[in-house]
Amino acid sequence: AKAEIVNKLVTNLYLHIKTNGVEDNGPVVQITTSYDTYSNQWNNNPQTGNPWTWDEIDALQIGVGIRRPKPGNYTRVTQVYAEVNYSTIKLSGDVPTDGLFDITPDDDYTGDLAVKVYLTNTGDLVKAYQYLNMKLYLEGSVEAGETPNYQLLTLDNGEATFNLKDYAPGTYTLSVTGGSYGLVSTDTSQWEAGWTVTPEFYCLIMQR
Known part of the structure; x- marks a missing residue:
């Protein structure tokens, strides 16, 4: 104005x-x-x-x-006038890469460890996504030495498991190294109520 x-x-x-x-x-x-x-x-x-x-x-x-x-x-x-600024929502694309958790085993524990990662809010994610595929990588894990060297976490499976065996003392980072997504629509009004586009994770570490 x-x-x-x-x-x-x-x-x-x-x-x-x-x-x-x-x-x-x-x-x-x-x-x-x-x-x-x-x-x-x-x-x-x-x-x-x-x-x-x-x-x-x-x-x-x-x-x-x-x-x-x-x-x-x-x-x-x-x-009096209104200016409308907006960012275009991509219907599909690549998942951002980032570190999720740092895992530091106790120096006094020498056994093997199982690391489980859970996607805890799939019920809200499916209201916005048609699919969400995330490549998880845990450095120093058994899976890191395999082909492919990642575990795929999706809306369908909801969890991924890694194994730490014969590891040296230190900190091991669990990361998202890639993946893809597809939205229901580029118009958020077409998404179901209660939607979110931000995944939430829970990490559980168990002794073997």
Whole structure:
């Protein structure tokens, strides 16, 4: 919104939106005697708490509220507009690579270890993904010396197992080294309620 105070008295304004029949105000800002631009950013729909859908953006109503200091004083507003910024969601692609867990066996334990990794929120992931395949790699494990040298963790199997045998004392990192995903749709409004795109993991280490 562009605004200017006509009389030199303190006044303020707030930006205003209406979505899904619910009104929401931005923070109150004090304005000056010169024209200036005032803005507020709504990253999520304040009515739903979720990212905006295109239908909500198409039906969005915007405005400005002005509080003048006393009757007879007024403020000029020349224009009110909304800018929509968005990032395109890829329907499918590669899984980001990153370390998940650092495993440091006790120096006094010399036996073998089994390392199990569980995907704990598959119920919410399947509401957004058609498939999610993650390549897990545990350095120093028996599986790291095989071909392929990773275990595949998916929405279908929900777990992966590694074995540490005859290992030297130290820390071993379990990582996601690759994989792929496919979403149900690029429109999040088509995903089931309660969806998430962020996998959650649980690591269990057992003596052999």
